[in-house]
Amino acid sequence: MRFTLLIAGTLLPACFALSGCFNDEAISAENRDTSEKVVASDTQLTPWTAPELPSDLNSWVLLPAGNNVPADRVAVGTSGLWLLDATGNPITEPYSGRFSALDTRPLGSTLLSATLDEERDQTLLLGWNVEQQVFSAPSWLPATDYPVESLCFYQDPNDYLYLFLIGEEGSGQQWLVAEQQQLLTKPQLMRDLHLPVGAQYCAVNDQLHTLFINEEDVGIWAYPANPETNGERQIVDLVAPYGLLQDSAQGLAASSDGVLALNGNASLHRYHIEAEGWQAGAPLALPPLRDAERVFSRQSSASTEVLLADAADQQLYQAKVPQAALPVAAPPIVEIPAQAQTDSVPHGGDAADDPAIWVNPSDASQSRILGTDKRGGLGVYDLQGKQLQYLPVGRINNVDLRSGFTLGEQQIDLAVASNRDSNSLELFAIDPQTSKVSSLGRIPLPLSDIYGLCMAKGPQGDIYAIANDKSGRFLQYRLQAENGEVTGALVREFSTQTQPEGCVADDARQRLFIGEEGVAVWTLGTDPNQPGELSEVIRAEGPLHADVEGMAIYQAEKPYLVISSQGNDSYLVLDAEPPYQLRGVFRVGINTAAGIDGVSETDGLEVSSANFGSVFPRGMLVVQDGRKRMPQGNQNFKLVSWEQIAKALNLP
Template identity: 50%
Template sequence: MKRSYLYLLMAAITCGQALAADLALSPWAPALDAQAVAFLPNGSERLAASSRDGLLLLDAKGAELARFKGHFSSLDSRAAGPQVLVASLDDDRQQALLVSLDPQRRQWGQPLYLPARDFPVNGLCLYRDEASNLFLFLVGEEGKGEQWLVGAGAQLNATAQRVRGVPLPPAAQFCQVDDGANRLLVNEENVGWWAYPAHPEAQVERQPVALRVPFGDIDKAAGAMALVPGGVLALDPKAARLHLYQQDEHQQPTQGWSAKATLALPGLKEPEGLAVRASGNGLQVLLRDDDDGRLYQGQLDWQAAPVPLAPVLPNVPALAQSEPVGRQGDAADDPAIWIHPRQPALSRVLGTNKKQGLLAYDLQGKLLQELLVGRLNNVDVRPNFRLGTQVVDLAVASNRDRNSLSLFSIDRASGELREAGEIPTPLKEIYGICLFQPASGELYAFANGKDGSFLQYRLRAPDGRVQGELVRQFKVDSQPEGCVADDQRQRLFLGEEDVGVWAVDARADQPAALSSVIKVGPQLHADVEGLALYQSEAHDYLVISSQGNDSYVVLDAEPPFASRGAFRVGLNAAAGIDGASETDGLEVTSANLGGPWSRGLLVVQDGRKRMPEQTQNFKFVPWSDVAGALKLP
């Protein structure tokens, strides 16, 4: 690039204004027949996918170093230690494949083929998440897209696993993933470029990067893209122009992008492929002109300031999961753990289905019982409740059909649940519930409504019929849901979804003075949902569902409620269990339930069931793994 162009381009980037300039290009490897090209992740070599010559490893001058025979199109790669993992489309088999490449030995490995799809695949791109899981996105015709799990760390898996379908634009052909930002970029030829969350547990949504005139600055078409530090270089093939876009470091991922420069491509009639690599002198650019089939290279003297990334939270995989619930949509909500008094391995996980009723699972996630009693939202459990002449364990759930408390007795020998009565409430929209059982043995239920009201009931059943006596009521300013009582310290923790977590005296004869535990902010993201207490002889922790960023925050359960960190429930590739996201309720116990649950069990609701895509369920996580990830004593 001429110095005048460099100066003007840098000035445009500095002041945030788009500016047209030219990018000087020269022919590169003129005899090479390549549908797609890419720079090797590490080193000076390049990769090419050719419908005539196969997959090629090339030196900086275009000389062939190694060949994987076949007929290929589309190309992406990721470093894997000293090797490179290469993804492409096999035109003969009409299947996507991955194959390892050893650049030093100039050897290709054995390919891993994805199953043939029932739609034409136009393009593909790789993505490595913060836990080093490797995924492949397929971009198909008529808006069909898919995400597949294909590897972990530096290794390809023995088989590929479909994670989820991704609805994409109907005219998409190209994609790229920014691993650090967990962002998938896809083109829509006649509309523009779009950004999607790439993480498999993320909600499916899109934001425009840039659009065609009159809504944006794209003259004619949105084509191939290449990631650059802090942004993306995107090709308008019909106008023979490159556009440089950046996202301001102060903007959120859902906010717009800024156009930084527009570069003309003189001499190119039908530019198609695009590859970019950052170098010490700026950006190296490779382009293919479909008019003459030749490759061209150029140098863009541009340096970007590094964009700060969100902190990476540790991932803790689930070891088991429940069978999916029997209703579609937002159905599963809140779990509770019933501990068998003599045989802990026979303990059960209860879960609400707010379109169905109460469900009971064993510790492997098998459904044992379902009680179709209505739209239950939250549930909690306490032992040793006197039901007439019997002593049972009791589960209580908020029933949204009747704005009531639904009660269930649990047989202490078999774990079988039975309906045990109902307590009406004056709440107009009942929501959350939790139980409180002080040392005196009395049992209380806290129920809340969407208007912020909390009602405290004393539960008794002297003649075998459960009765609820309203003993206290108080209110928070906005919508609550999750709550949990510390029976030992007689303290109630409650979540106000958009505000944070509060503590209040749980005793019925005490004032309901709220004190802040943690506010919504950098660590805790609204909505604040499930709350649970891990209580052991050594330490007590409060676990909070931070739904806004699909994570779980752990605090000391005593003032000053110091933070112990946050984590996510990530994908378990070996067990074929997806991660957890959009979690509503959760529960935890420190009881030794045997096997992997010897230090306790954490159960979280999963709002987006992947791999395969099914109705919602609950994920079971060993507490020992949480403690290890957060270095808890």
């Protein structure tokens, strides 16, 4: 049985209030009737008994095979936390306490459990040393101001271990608790979660990087588990009449290819993901269960083993559930941590956008990072990320700069930004002696909605500003000084067919690269006397995921073009010369020691090959971070060592 459920989660409250959003287009009546009348062949259940165990145990974890841990399963209840073999015999004395909810993962030579300590009303992290066979010193996460109903671990492809806390009042948290198989001395709060008010249970599928949550009387939701995602949810299934669930799910458990949901008196629903969305297999009957209330699982290569609790006879049952084949997972993209980050921009929401790097000619350690706040102005930061200035000039989007502009009798470095309030070029002077940035006014442009911008410098020293609007129209201006002011003369116009975003000029080779957001990266000559004919560099497909956003040139003996692949939160490094060979792809990940989160949804970026000192000896890449985590806050910019990028991608 197949059906697709892929409806924006934000519509659900209004849909239930209006009682009319979910109709036959969501799940056909034929599928709904069939699911209620016909189920697959009965699942073979085997009673699992452990007479010596107390009857208060409420949550179980089946440990994966082959983990060098003598325990086969873990359980908690009011009598403590128990480590058990496959027959239910304790392998050690229980850890005393009153606990509910549980998840457990092998972590190096430790078995790490997370459970709710009902005596302290906090989440307990407790390790059991496999070699010494003793419990480690306990630690607790900070208390929440809401009751926690469920918790789940998530292990990502880069060996970071996270813990989700699910609250019944629509609140939740995601914590980073371990990295590289080592428990953190101080867990880091990654983000707060906004969840359904009736959330009861959670389950995580590591292979699919997905968090599943049951919402009472509504259905089952799927959320991205990666903390750097936007948290958009998908419907897995809904309670009838909108979906195939007879009533609220009594439990969730990960399967090898998706998720399992316990529903009705005794049926197990199976779901897996396909290109069209979440698909349901025929529910499995669970005789002799009469009042199944919880389900727990572990995966093997051929099936998912489940443990079910039946409230009717207070008995546990085991079964094996067949699974569909999982698609071959793509190899993980290498992650490189940022070495520093700037202060957050003063405005919330989607505010930070584009950086520029000004290199101090006499002392590179006194260089500056300029960063646009498209809700208010321009920030100026030192190389440690501290904000030194903020110029509230309006909604500026992109910024770029060039050195050696003569203004009267003064030599300045000139920065230009696209100002969306005034559809103009916003001008700034950078004093090479003091590193101070000051406003120089603006040049109005005949654009209906100015958007992106970059600068270029010709072989004779002419400085250009190239601006675009959302229609795809590009205007190239020669900037010059007249009567103590900066003016612009239009010298060329060209266009893309759809909305562009960033652009960057390679002054050394007199090439201009422009990004057409959903299409490709193009190139043409910088010389305004050349025609505006575009040549393709790379399409927005394969490794480059739309939107195509910021771009920058790393100037060295071997020049590189760096592109923000916003659609999958990564960055591409290409040769900046034909045939523009792709050299590698990377992401900016977590720097736990420095307390710096990873980067996602990057708009603008800039790179420099200057030696900025011991941290950035071969230069730096500065990227806008669209989601500030660890902790949450307004957007900012991250600073990444080019030396680490070159090492990770084997660049010469």
